Amino acid sequence: MSGRVVETQARLGDTVRKGQLLLKVQSPDSTNAFNTYLKAVNDEQLSQKTYLRAKDLYEHGATSLGAVEQAETMERDMKADLAAADEQLKTLGVDKNHPSNIVGVSAPISGVIIGQNVTNAGAAGMTYAGSATTFTIADLSTVWILCDVYENDLPKISVGQSARIRANAYPDRELTGKISDIQPILDPNLRTAKVRIEVTNPGILKVGMFVTASFESRTKEVRAAVPATAVLHLHDRDWVFVPAADKTFKRVEVHTGTMLSDNRQEILSGIAPGQQVVSNVLQLESTLEAQ
Numbered sequence: 001m002s003g004r005v006v007e008t009q010a011r012l013g014d015t016v017r018k019g020q021l022l023l024k025v026q027s028p029d030s031t032n033a034f035n036t037y038l039k040a041v042n043d044e045q046l047s048q049k050t051y052l053r054a055k056d057l058y059e060h061g062a063t064s065l066g067a068v069e070q071a072e073t074m075e076r077d078m079k080a081d082l083a084a085a086d087e088q089l090k091t092l093g094v095d096k097n098h099p100s101n102i103v104g105v106s107a108p109i110s111g112v113i114i115g116q117n118v119t120n121a122g123a124a125g126m127t128y129a130g131s132a133t134t135f136t137i138a139d140l141s142t143v144w145i146l147c148d149v150y151e152n153d154l155p156k157i158s159v160g161q162s163a164r165i166r167a168n169a170y171p172d173r174e175l176t177g178k179i180s181d182i183q184p185i186l187d188p189n190l191r192t193a194k195v196r197i198e199v200t201n202p203g204i205l206k207v208g209m210f211v212t213a214s215f216e217s218r219t220k221e222v223r224a225a226v227p228a229t230a231v232l233h234l235h236d237r238d239w240v241f242v243p244a245a246d247k248t249f250k251r252v253e254v255h256t257g258t259m260l261s262d263n264r265q266e267i268l269s270g271i272a273p274g275q276q277v278v279s280n281v282l283q284l285e286s287t288l289e290a291q
Contacts, residue, residue, distance in 0.1 A: 001092050002125025003027025005118050006102060010135065012116040016107045022135055025124050026102050030092050034099045037085040044078040051075040111139040114207055143201045145177065147213045148192035154182065156217040163197050164214040167205060175199055179215075214258075223257070224267040229280040231256060231265050240271060241278040249278060 007024040010016055054071040057063040089096050093103045115136030123129040145165060149157065159182060165175040177199035186193050197213060199205065232239040237253055244250040254270030271277065 001025060001027045001029040001103065002123075002127035002129070003029065003103075004128075005120055005122050005124050008118065008120055010107075010113060012113055014113050016110065016113060016137060018107055018110045020107045021104050022107055023105050023118060023124075024102050025105060027092075027125070028101065029125075030094045030099070030103050031101045033085070033088045033092055034094055034096065037082075037089055037096060040078070040082040040085040044075075044082045047071070047075045047078040105134060107135075107137055109137055109139060111137040114138045138207070140201050140205070140207070143199055143205050143207075144180075145197040145199055145211055145213060147195045147197065148187070148190060149182075149195045149215075151186055151191050151193065153215075153217075154193055156219055157182070157195065157215050158218065161215065161218070165197065165199055165211050166214075167209055167211045169209060170204055173204065175202070175205075177213075222273050224271050224273045224275060225260055225264045226267060226271075226277050227279050228259065228263045228265045229282065230277050232281045239281075240267075241281060242271065243276055 003025045004027075005023055006026050008022070009024075010020070010022045016022065051068075051071040051074070054063055054068045058065060058068045086096070093105070094100070113135050115133070117129070117131060118124050118134045124134055126132050157179060159179050161179045163177050163179060165177055167173070167175075177197040179195060180198045181196040183194040183196075195213075205211075226240060230240050231254070232241070232251070238256050239251050240254055241249040242252050252270055255268040257266030257268045260266055
């Protein structure tokens with residue numbers, strides 16, 4: 001339906017409910033649809049009278065069977081036209097008992113308005129505005145997160161696998177989602193594939209946010225983990241102290257990974273799982289200085 005917007009009751013960013021009135025449009029389409037409906041009503045009534053008359057004449061031998069069949073066919077056609085006109089009124093939201101050229105447009109779903117293409121006194125509809133869209137409503141109770149995963153890591157993940165999500169805006173909150181799709185086409189420049197994760201939105205995730213997703217590889221690997229206090233950061237490198245001969249300690253360079261729970265640090269290389277290390281490098285330095 002095309003026309004002029006006479007009133008808007010919602011705007012970009014609003015949360016709306018299904019059936020809530022969004023705007024009112026003054027449209028000649030509603031008037032034309034109601035006129036078509038009235039004509040269909042009159043035509044159907046006339047065709048019904050014609051059919052009944054032809055049927056009565058046939059029963060008294062005053063007309064042929066062909067005339068009755070022709071009248072019956074016309075009656076069926078008029079009923080179909082009437083049903084179509086009535087359905088058009090429902091589509092446009094016109095009450096046939098209280099017709100008006102001002103029609104309300106309601107939200108078809110509950111959600112958040114993420115796009116608005118109309119304003120008061122502005123045009124709406126394909127004929128005047130060139131677009132049938134007035135508002136775009138998104139249900140953000142469940143959202144999609146699109147991640148770029150390098151092709152070398154694709155064998156480690158699969159659809160249905162869980163993922164941990166942290167939004168840059170809320171680094172202290174961790175959410176859990178599941179992989180719902182892995183795109184079959186790679187970015188030719190980055191050599192990455194888009195991986196889609198479905199996440200239940202607690203209300204903090206906004207459209208366009210940057211997030212970080214962590215996946216648990218299907219390939220199990222055993223790595224060392226040490227207390228975070230065991231790692232010495234020196235000259236942009238990481239070190240740990242391991243026992244040596246004659247009750248001495250040796251400094252060993254390591255490559256660290258992610259921080260784990262209980263304030264532990266993952267060690268990617270440098271020491272093997274089970275290797276003893278000094279648990280608190282600061283206490284070791286204090287002991288050495290005292291000696």
